[in-house]
Amino acid sequence: MLKVLFLCTENACRSQMAEGLVNHDLAGQVKAFSAGVRPSRVNPRAIQVMNELGIDISHHRSKSVNDLAGEQFDLVITVCDRAQQECPFFPGETEVIHIGFPDPARATGTEAEIMAAFRQVRDDMREHLIPLLRKKIEAG
Numbered sequence: 001m002l003k004v005l006f007l008c009t010e011n012a013c014r015s016q017m018a019e020g021l022v023n024h025d026l027a028g029q030v031k032a033f034s035a036g037v038r039p040s041r042v043n044p045r046a047i048q049v050m051n052e053l054g055i056d057i058s059h060h061r062s063k064s065v066n067d068l069a070g071e072q073f074d075l076v077i078t079v080c081d082r083a084q085q086e087c088p089f090f091p092g093e094t095e096v097i098h099i100g101f102p103d104p105a106r107a108t109g110t111e112a113e114i115m116a117a118f119r120q121v122r123d124d125m126r127e128h129l130i131p132l133l134r135k136k137i138e139a140g
Contacts, residue, residue: 002030005073011036011062013046013105014079017122018129020050020057025130029137035065043105049118
C-alpha cells in the first residue's frame, strides 16, 4: 500500500482535505496522512465541504510534521508554497513533489463566496491528486 503525506503550512484546510479525499477515494490502495510545518487547527469550513461529499474529517486534528518523525512515506506532496519552501528532509526513497493549491481560508467576500472557494479547492484536489496517485499505484 502506498503511504502518502500531504504537507501544508497549518494542516488546517488543504492537507486535511487531501488526506480525507485520498483515504476515501483510494481506500485499500493508499494510506494518506497530513501534517503542517506550523500546525493550528482543522478549519470548520474544510470539515463542512468534506461532509458534503460524505467524507467525515471532523475527527482529524492538526499535526506537526514532527509528530510523524520516524514514519516512512513513499510520497510527500506539498500542497502550499510555504510548505514546499520549508519542507523537511525525508530520508530514504521518499519522493517529494509539489502540487500547489490556493488557500481557501484566505478567501474573502460573503459566506457563500468563501464556501465556494473551499469547494473549488476540494474539487481541484480530487481532480488532480486522485489520478496522480492512481498512476503511482499502477506504476508499482
